[in-house]
Amino acid sequence: MELICPAGTPSSLRAAVDAGADGVYCGFRNETNARNFPGLNFSPEELAEGVAYAHRRGAKVLVAINTFPRAGALDLWFEAVDDAVRAKADAIILCDIGLMAYAAETYPEMRLHVSVQAAAANPDAIRLYVDEFNAKRVVLPRVLSVPEIARITRATTCEVEVFVFGGLCVMAEGRCSLSSFATGLSPNMNGVCSPASHVTYEETGGSVVSRLGGFTINKFAPGEPAAYPTLCKGRFKTGLATGYIFEDPVSLDAATLLPGLKEAGVTALKIEGRQRSRAYIENVVRSFREAISALNEGRAIPAGALQPMSEGQSNTLGAYRKTWR
C-alpha cells in the first residue's frame, strides 16, 4: 500500500518525502484548492521544484484541484490543471465533472484521481469517472466500513485510496453546506470549512465561548481545553439531549485497521492535514511508514506510536467501524 502524505508548504513536502512518503498531495495558493488557507500551498514554480525534489527521491506528487469551479470563471481552474501538467505532477485530483472533462480531453495522458470531494461511494459512481474520464484512482469518502470498502475494490478496476489519519469529515465530503450556511464561505466553492476569519472566542470568568459566523459552537468550562469551532464537532441543544450531536471533537486514526485495509485491496493510504506543521507531518509519516513496513514484513505493528500526535484529544475509527453509524 502506498503512503500518501499532506504537504501544505514546500518544506512540508520535503519533510514528508524524507520521512518516507510514497506520494505527497498538495495544491495551488488559490480557490482551486480545498485547503485555501492563508500562508499555505504552492505557486506553480514551487510546485515544479517540489515535483523535482520528490522525483529525485522516488516519490510522487499529486496535485489537488478539488473545489468546484465558479460559473463564469473556469479559466482559473483550467490554468491550475495546465500548471500541474507543466510542473510534471504525477496525477491531478479532481472532483468536478466539467473540470474532469477538460482534463481528460486536453491531457489524455495525465493521470486523473477522483477526489474525496466527488463523494463516489459505490462501484457505479466510480465507474462513471473511469468510463467517462479514464480515472485511475478514487479517494473514498469517509462514510464506508472496511467490509464495504472490500466490496468496492472487488467490483472496480479503479485503484482505491482511503483516509487513515487526521481530521474526520462526518458528512459526505463535497456535499456539505453547513459552513456556507453559517458564514457564506463554502468548502465546495471557496475551499474553506469553518473559516478562521469567522471564528471568535469570548472569555468570561475562565469559561470560553467559541462562535462561528455568530453562532455559538461550543462552551468550555474553566480549565477545559477549547477546541477549534469546526461546525459539525460543536455542542448543540436538542429536545432530547445537549452535547456533541454530530461528532465529538475527535480525529481519525485507523492505524490498527491497516491489516484489514490491505486485505480489502486498498491501493493507497492517505493522511489528512495540509494545514499541519512540518514537525507533525514528519512524525506521522515516519510512524505510518514504520507501520506499513511492519505489516508488509509480517511483523507486529508498533502500538501507540502516534500517541504524541493525539495527546489531549481522543481518536476514532470513524465510519470504518459500522457501529459508528
Place this chain on the structure above:
Amino acid sequence: MKLTLGPVLYNWEPSIWRDFYYRVADEMPVDTVCVGEVVCSKRLPFFQDVVPEVVERLMRAGKEVLLSSLALVTLERERKQIASLAKEADLLVEVNDVTALVHLAGRPHAIGPYVNVYNEGTLAWLGRNGARQVCLPPELPVSSISALATACPDVALEVWAFGRLPLAISARCYHARLHKLTKDNCQFVCGKDPDGLPVDTLDGQRFLAVNGVQTLSTTYANLIENIPDLAALGIASCRLSPQTCDMVAVAAAFRDVADGRLSPEEGRRALSEICGEIPFSNGFLFGKAGVDYRARSPE
C-alpha cells in the same frame, strides 16, 4: 415560471404521505411533482406500495411526475434499487447521486439538487449526457445562476425556493444517535419529527434541523420575493420542498407572485402567516451566509 414540488424528505406516516400527494393532485397549483425516497433507503418499504397509485393520481391531475433517487448510495441493495429505478421507470428519473447516471446515459432525465452542478462545464456535460432539467445546488449565488442560465439555455434550470435547506448528508444517523440507537437498529425514530428535529445553539438560538442522516437548516428557504429576478434570468422553475405547514397555500402564494396577482412583498407576508414563527432565509442567493434573509425592498 413553473413550480415543482420536491420529494418529501421526512419520514411521514405512509397514510399521511399518500393523503398529502392526493391533496397535491387535487388542489396544488404546481406543474411538476417529485416522488420518492431521497434521504434514507430504509424508509422506502413503508410507502413504496402506494407509489403507483399516487403517481397515477398526480398524472390524472395533469402534473408531470419525476421519480427522485437516493442522495447517498453506499449499500448493495441501494445500488440495485437505483439500477432498477433507472432501467424500469417510464417516467423521468431525478438523479440525486451520480450513481444513477451510468444507467441513464443518453436517455432523458432530470438532475436533482444533491448533484454538484456549480459551473457551465459540468452543466454542459450533464446536458450532453441526457439531462433535460437541473435543480441547482441551493448554495449557488445569483452570479453563478445567471452565468449558468446564459451558458446553457437548452437545459431548464430550477432553484430551491421554499423549505428547509438540505445542508449535509452522512452515513451516520443523527436521529438514531440522539435516541442512543444505531442506524442498523434505528426503530425509525426519525418519524417522530415530521418537520425535522430542531438543533439549537447552547444559547438557544435556532440553527439546524436533523432528519435521519440528513442535516437541514432550521430556517425555511424562501425566494418568493426574488421570483421576478429569477424569471428575468431565465430560470424555468422554483422548487418547493414539503414541510408540515399548509403547502397548498404556500404553492398558491408562489403561483400568485409568479403570475403577478400578488406583489413579492405581499407574497412574503402571506408566507409569514402560513409558516408562523419559522424564520426565512435567502442568503445563499446573495453570496452571503445561507441563514441570512434580505428583503426585496425596505418596508
